[in-house]
Amino acid sequence: MALHEKVNMADVARRAGVSMATASRALSNHPHVASQTRARVLAAAEQLSYVISPEASRLAGGVTGRVAVVVPHIARWFFATLLEGLEWVLRDAGLDVLLYHVGDAEDRRDFFQRLPARRKVDAVVVLGMPIRDEERDRLELMGVHIVAAGGQVENYPYVAIDDLSAGRQAVDHLLFLRHRRIGMIAAVDPAEPGWPAAPGRTRAYEVALREAGLPTDPDLVVTIPWGGLAGADAMSRLLSLREPPTAVYAHSDEVALGAVRTLRRAGLRIPEDMSVIGIDDHPMAELADLTTVAQPVHEQGRLAGRMLLSLLAGEPTTGGVTVPTQLVVRGSTGPPRI
Amino acid sequence: MALHEKVNMADVARRAGVSMATASRALSNHPHVASQTRARVLAAAEQLSYVISPEASRLAGGVTGRVAVVVPHIARWFFATLLEGLEWVLRDAGLDVLLYHVGDAEDRRDFFQRLPARRKVDAVVVLGMPIRDEERDRLELMGVHIVAAGGQVENYPYVAIDDLSAGRQAVDHLLFLRHRRIGMIAAVDPAEPGWPAAPGRTRAYEVALREAGLPTDPDLVVTIPWGGLAGADAMSRLLSLREPPTAVYAHSDEVALGAVRTLRRAGLRIPEDMSVIGIDDHPMAELADLTTVAQPVHEQGRLAGRMLLSLLAGEPTTGGVTVPTQLVVRGSTGPPRI
């Protein structure tokens, strides 16, 4: 029954009694087509349930109508949500999303080396991952627009939060509650060992403590690969200190939730015995009653999409956008026991 | 510097001293090309850093090398993980993934009505959503292969778990622990109110109770839109019964985690005062020490990908694949207090 597979523009033109040129213009909303003619063409197309062949259209026209989205961890809430927001905007604009998952270091090398999206897209959006200089150079070879969301790529339009400030909101909250011995569970990208996921979040801790006149005790900082279980381990390590902290600042909610599990198992009360704060406002944070610093993830995706659309429309580019974060106080933080 | 944008096959052919026909055959690994010639062509392509134009190639060749993936909830772990597995296989096979998110009922109508992927892909994969007959008919108009993962579409190759059996594993575990008053929190798709997300999971409950000779008390069944918060509400409702259950079977881990939160707030102990079991083995389930029935999500995605590849290769189709689920006992279930 998929007969109309075979319907092409010539058929539509014939049925509408016009030339292919006119049919093409009518279908792609060009000016200089009498509205009557246009209507006739559209009607014919409708009746034949005609669908333009993107290949042919793009071959002749030059643009692909596709956008490559590069994402390191599809299955994580943060990235998936970013993607959702982005897809929403792009789809609305009639663009198709070509998904490229670069999970580990090898995927990554492969992606930037082969550039599988080359010639297939009009733009590339990089989601939540910093890009190295040489990777950026490869990307440039594609000769298309580049946008970053949830983590900036130097010299490119981006939309992201200010990690430093988000981290400050978290740590300052703990300080405000009069905590003086604050631990940090720092996360590095498991696919890129040794590479801080968000350096700003670490600096926030250091700066906040310094400004508060507190010493920085290296024992209080535990660095782990991103993830809940690792967060749990990290908490164990903090608990094993001769003098454990009274509060813990985790780089992300998932990590914080891991810490919470360890505390529960240890029979410690939250927040009486230990305060815990994360960043992100993961949906689970609400369920777990975790205090956190919320960032508008879906919106970052949407903004990136809009930014891309203006770029494609040839509008002047706005360097980058930083979206605000906000402290969300829940039950996992409170003053320290004296 | 993106000069090679302009390099086309003619340039490669010229440089290699052959005709375009030969160049084409050499580049696409056709037989009947002298290996020397092939090498010369490949070298020329390499030197010019030539990239084939997919549009032209597909226009002439017929196939698109693209697969549409339709997914209802990108940001949920289950779907995202499915997608990750699928993408992994498809990318490995050189296929590109075109992502279509159909979030709510309107998106859905729009997608099946307009079929934006028409003519753009060689196949469609539907992730984790049941398809209505009329939607299936629309899909057929595309005239391409169709595969379902994480939920079957009638008459099409699929890969999924057996919801009935997964549900039985959960409920039977509670029965084995000697629970006699078991509640169920049933989830419906929020985008499709009234439509059970997985009917088998409900039937499992009914059948298991019947076989155990237990009465079915409608008060013990709470139906909610999918989600953690709703799960928390549902638990409240169960607790408000004159005679609450001693164990709760939730259709998914997220829902179960919501129930756990309510129990915690109520100061009830798990599992002493109430056992909770979910389905999925969501990463958070491990962190929350939730007993659950695990399903291999990533693998389902991969299997669907492989299935699709055979289909595209013209191999005979294997109706569908059901992957096994497995009870994972953790700390949220135990015998009822007498």
Place this chain on the structure above:
DNA sequence: CTTGTTTCCGCAAGCGTTTCCAAGGCGTGC
């Protein structure tokens, strides 16, 4: 009524591949 504009439309030249068809070269069996 003529000339200048503007609007609408058709012709045809691409866009960059793939593939059918045909032809040349060369080895082999008789």
Place this chain on the structure above:
DNA sequence: GCACGCCTTGGAAACGCTTGCGGAAACAAG
């Protein structure tokens, strides 16, 4: 030594659309 057949290569016709160019028609101005 010849006919036959296979391997390899090239020519050229699609594939289905966009768009520059120019002509025709319609309309306003002089």
